[in-house]
Amino acid sequence: MSRATYPLKLPHSLKTAAARLAKEDGVSLNQWIATAVAQKVGAVETAAEFFRRRASGHSLDALDAFLNGAPHGPVEPGDELPAGWTSSSLTNDGR
Secondary structure, eight states, X not given: OOOOOOOOOOOHHHHHHHHHHHHHHTSXXXXXXXXXXXXXXXXXHXXXXXXXXXXXXXXXXXXXXXXXXXXXXXXXXXXXXXXXXXXXXXXXXXX
């Protein structure tokens, strides 16, 4: 297995907690951090693939058409948008 070196700077409290957990697991801090990063990478890549598959064959135009078919009327109690909400709250680019 090839290895890359990365100088990691952690807040003291986080390093202390990670070192404690590594000791409890009986592994080195380096091995514990590498495993934690691998778990996070796996989770993110799995989620990205899941959503990519779910979106396959669907389009925003189809979503717009579906939403345009929703009834137009007064908002029911409990369905109000939060105070200060704007459509730009959806993403950074306003979509």
